[in-house]
Amino acid sequence: MKAISIFQKGSHQWLCFGRDPDKPEKIIDTNQYMVTNGESSIILDPGGVELFSQMLTSVLRYTTLDNIKALFSSHQDPDIISSLGLWDQCLKNSKLYSPWLWESFIRHFGMSNIEFEAIPDEGSEIQLGNIVLQFVPAHYLHSSGNMHVYDKEAKILMSGDVGAALDEVSAPFYVEDFEAHIPKMEYFHRRWMPSNKAKEEWINRVRKLDIEIIAPQHGGIFKNDMVGKFLDWFERLDVGIATNK
Amino acid sequence: MSESNDAADTFISVAHVASELFKAQSIAEELSITSKNARALAVRAGSTAAGFNEITRFIEGLSKLTIDAARSVNTIAISQTKIASDLFRSQSFVSKLDKVDYEPVKGHVNELAPIYDEVNQARSQLERKIRISLRELVDRLDETKMELRATQVVSVVSRVEASRAHEDFQNSLNSVADKVSSAGQRINSHLERARRHLAHLRT
Numbered sequence: 001m002k003a004i005s006i007f008q009k010g011s012h013q014w015l016c017f018g019r020d021p022d023k024p025e026k027i028i029d030t031n032q033y034m035v036t037n038g039e040s041s042i043i044l045d046p047g048g049v050e051l052f053s054q055m056l057t058s059v060l061r062y063t064t065l066d067n068i069k070a071l072f073s074s075h076q077d078p079d080i081i082s083s084l085g086l087w088d089q090c091l092k093n094s095k096l097y098s099p100w101l102w103e104s105f106i107r108h109f110g111m112s113n114i115e116f117e118a119i120p121d122e123g124s125e126i127q128l129g130n131i132v133l134q135f136v137p138a139h140y141l142h143s144s145g146n147m148h149v150y151d152k153e154a155k156i157l158m159s160g161d162v163g164a165a166l167d168e169v170s171a172p173f174y175v176e177d178f179e180a181h182i183p184k185m186e187y188f189h190r191r192w193m194p195s196n197k198a199k200e201e202w203i204n205r206v207r208k209l210d211i212e213i214i215a216p217q218h219g220g221i222f223k224n225d226m227v228g229k230f231l232d233w234f235e236r237l238d239v240g241i242a243t244n245k
Numbered sequence: 246m247s248e249s250n251d252a253a254d255t256f257i258s259v260a261h262v263a264s265e266l267f268k269a270q271s272i273a274e275e276l277s278i279t280s281k282n283a284r285a286l287a288v289r290a291g292s293t294a295a296g297f298n299e300i301t302r303f304i305e306g307l308s309k310l311t312i313d314a315a316r317s318v319n320t321i322a323i324s325q326t327k328i329a330s331d332l333f334r335s336q337s338f339v340s341k342l343d344k345v346d347y348e349p350v351k352g353h354v355n356e357l358a359p360i361y362d363e364v365n366q367a368r369s370q371l372e373r374k375i376r377i378s379l380r381e382l383v384d385r386l387d388e389t390k391m392e393l394r395a396t397q398v399v400s401v402v403s404r405v406e407a408s409r410a411h412e413d414f415q416n417s418l419n420s421v422a423d424k425v426s427s428a429g430q431r432i433n434s435h436l437e438r439a440r441r442h443l444a445h446l447r448t
C-alpha cells in the first residue's frame with residue numbers, strides 16, 4: 001500500500017494510504033486517510049477487513065497505536081469500516097466517530113474495546129491535539145446517515161464517496177486532467193447518489209468552506225482549481241438514476 | 246490436525262451436531278405421541294395388556310430423554326458457536342497481524358508484542374473452553390446413545406405383551422412396537438451422525 005502526505009505543517013499532517021498493488025482484484029480500491037496533530041492521530045474511513053494488515057503496516061510507519069485516539073467512519077459500508085473488529089483488538093483507548101444512525105449496524109463488525117461516539121445529524125467537531133476537525137453532514141451522499149470531515153487549518157475536506165472515481169491502482173493520487181476524470185466518476189455518482197436535493201444542500205454547505213483539497217474515499221484527490229471544477233460538475237449532474245423498470 | 250481446533254471448522258461441525266439433534270428431537274416428539282396412544286390402547290385392552298402401562302411409561306421416559314438431550318446439546322452448541330466465532334475472530338486477527346510488516350525503531354518498545362500476548366492469551370483461553378465444551382458434547386451424545394439402547398428392549402417387550410393381549414389389540418400393540426423400534430433406530434442414526442461430525446476435533 002502506498003502512502004503520500006497531502007498536507008504538512010509542523011506536526012499537523014494529512015496522509016493518504018491507498019493504491020495498494022497487492023489488493024485482491026475484485027475489491028474496490030480505497031483511500032484511507034490519517035490526520036495527525038502532535039501526539040494524536042485519527043484514521044478516516046479505515047477500510048475493509050481485506051486491507052487491514054497493509055493498513056496497520058502503513059499506519060505504524062507514521063504513528064504509534066497509543067497515539068491513534070480515534071477512528072472515523074463516514075457511513076456504514078464494508079469498504080469503509082468492516083475492519084473495525086480487527087482495529088478493536090489493537091486499540092485500547094480509542095473512539096469511533098460515526099453518524100448516530102449507524103451505531104447498531106456498525107457494531108455488527110465487532111466492537112468491544114473501542115467506544116462509539118455518535119455524531120448527531122447536524123454534525124459536530126472534535127479536538128485533535130490543538131486543531132479542530134469538523135464533521136460536516138452529507139446525508140444521502142450516498143448513505144442515509146453520512147458525514148464528511150473538514151479541517152479548517154489544512155483546508156481539506158474528506159468527502160467520503162462524494163468525488164469518488166473508479167480508477168486503476170496505478171492511477172496518480174491527484175486528479176490531473178478533469179475532463180479525462182469525468183468518465184471514471186459519472187456513473188458512480190449518478191447511480192450511488194440518490195437525491196438531487198441532498199446534493200444541492202451539500203454543495204451550498206461546502207461552497208461556504210475554504211477548501212484547497214477535496215479528498216474522496218476512492219480515486220483521485222482534487223486540489224486547487226480541480227476543487228471548483230468538481231463542485232461545478234457535481235452541481236450540474238443529475239443523480240439518482242436507478243429505476244425499477 | 247495441529248494441537249488446536251480450527252475455529253471455523255469447529256463451529257461448522259457443532260452446527261451440524263445441533264441440526265442432527267434437532268432431527269432426533271422431532272422423532273422423539275413423535276415417539277411421545279406414540280406413547281400416549283399406547284397408553285390409551287392399554288386402557289382399552291384392559292387386563293390382557295397389563296404390562297403395557299409399564300412400557301408406555303418407559304417410552305415416555307425415552308422420548309423425554311432424547312428431547313432433553315437435544316435441548317442440552319442445543320444449549321451447548323449455541324455457546325460453542327459463540328466461543329468458536331470469538332476464536333475465529335482472534336485466529337484471523339493473529340493471521341492479519343502476522344502479515345504486518347513492522348520493525349520497532351531502535352530504542353522504542355515493540356508495540357505489537359503486547360497485542361500478540363493478549364490475543365494469544367485470549368486465544369488459548371477460548372481454545373480451552375472449546376475443548377471442555379466439546380468433551381461435554383461428546384459425553385452427552387454417548388450417554389444418550391447408551392440410554393437409547395433400551396428402545397430395542399422395549400420393542401421386544403411390547404411384542405411379547407402384544408402376543409398376550411386380546412387379538413383385537415394385537416395389531417395396534419405390534420404397531421406401537423414397530424414405531425418404537427424404528428424411532429429408536431432413527432434417533433440413533435442421527436446421534437451417530439452427530440458423533441461423526443465431532444470425530445476429527447480435538448477434545
Ligand SMILES: [Fe+2]
Nearest residue numbers: 075077142161
Ligand atoms: Fe459507500
Ligand SMILES: [Fe+2]
Nearest residue numbers: 077079161217
Ligand atoms: Fe466507498
